[in-house]
Amino acid sequence: MGAFCDELARCGLRHACTSPGSRNTPIVLSLARTPDIRCWSHVDERCAGFFAVGAAKASGRPVAITCTSGTAAANLMPAVIEASWARVPLIVLTADRPPELRDVGAGQTIDQLKLYGSAAKWFFEVGAHEATPERLRWIRSLACRAYWTALDAPGGPVHLNFPFREPLVLDEPLPEDHTGRPNGQPYVLVEPSTTPAAARGPGLHPSGRLLVVAGAGTPDPHGLAEYTARTGIPLLADPLSAARRGPAAVAHYDLLLRAPAFMSARRPDFVFRLGELPTSKPLRIWLAALADVPQITLDPNHTWQDPDGVVGMRLRGALPQPDQISVEPGWLEAWTGPDREAARSIDGLLGEDLSEPLVARVLGKWLPPEATLFVASSMPIRDVETFLAARDEGPLVLANRGANGIDGTVSSAFGAAAAGGRPVVLLAGDVALAHDIGGLLAARRLGLSLTIVLLNNDGGGIFHFLPVAGEGDAFEEHVATPHGLEFERVASLYGCAYELAEQLDELKGALGRSLPGPATTIIEVRTDRVENLALHRRVADAVMGAMEAAGRVR
């Protein structure tokens, strides 16, 4: 195991998550004893998996996880699925019983072969081996293969299953291993992928009303913002794309595209789609209805993001060069003008009373560029998309949107704090926090600092936006699921600081205290689910009203 872990470190692995057990002792000891690998210990494997997801997202490098045999390995499943769909490089190292102890009633033994099914990008049953020079060379190449396979685009989780025979701790050290390459080089180097010839732009000459839609995973977001500004193409960018910046950014498309007449008056001639589809439902519906408009994706990760079957061309390298493009005069202003009006309506309507949309909006405005805003699924991710204004140097925005789960959110945010080297603010709902409440252990056990802005509406506020909200007999108990948790007591149980923010300036003050500090703080903002629905409707109506009043609809 020592050679395997040494090789992971030589490839560039810097973080690993461990969880306790007997069978994985050789892996835990080797990871912990590899100088360049920082090991983060977790009690709960589900938390460990999501912590690794957050750490890999924030650092852009593979992160290793190890656990013991049995249901421990099964607890990594949700994180492996998230990593698979979000293309996050993970190296999962499960310990197992050797073949002679499988399926014969030995304890803590389940079938771990291909346990994660199609969610694992690569599975390998490692077997048990003597530490001969031949086998050490093979195990070094195996470690390199695991690392580079996880990282190669599209990234994803790889799973190696290690059967171990007892003794699990050696009486005597193994003979010295000289099989590593000199100067700390990896045993197998992989040539970096080169940009394809198409990088100079395809042979397209689009003209008229061009539009760019950018989601998570957009390549070169800064470059995209400059490109759209230079060419005058409206840029509809999800904050997860990191491209909601520059003079062509249209931040409030989610509200603007709810006005039917606005939508139909802005029919584009070409749509360029980069990265994943944004979450916004109005945007998705609108793009789906544009089946006869050429929609072109730039998709270096080959993700085929096209649930409505409207994409007609996939580019691999780059968008057309600026001199290949001509944009209809006034087209950019036809988007950015209404966007400025939408911003005025939002600000006028939200005022200074703390509400879920206002919290999302002010976090986008206040957080320093060196911060990371980790956003939970449910309304937080939607509010961030709808209400974050464009900003040239805003915080990095991350979220677990591979499978859109509310699970593992706290752990992933801690992982981002551990490996990203930036202060992290987690914006989460109360159910998401309750779901991963055990993730808070990282504050005490790992000494990590995280600022959690908790939007507590005592249940799933998102469900009030859906028809199920009308099903009075079952809605509250089975769908909204209020829990009545007192988060001040949660904070004290897990050794976190706690502040209740009832006013906007209290939120600002609490953020100012927590962000630079070493502690993890829960800043609770209490809201009401029914009022939240009404406020969202008022904002949408106000934006629509502003469009009408300004005669912008037609």
Ligand SMILES: Cc1ncc(C[n+]2csc(CCOP(=O)(O)OP(=O)(O)O)c2C)c(N)n1
């Ligand atoms: C693992 C998982 N279970 C269930 C869901 C379905 N789900 C989506 S949103 C939500 C409620 C989230 O509530 P909260 O975190 O309080 O956010 P709010 O809706 O109040 O904004 C649930 C249960 C999910 N996305 N993931």
Ligand SMILES: [Mg+2]
């Ligand atoms: Mg809630």
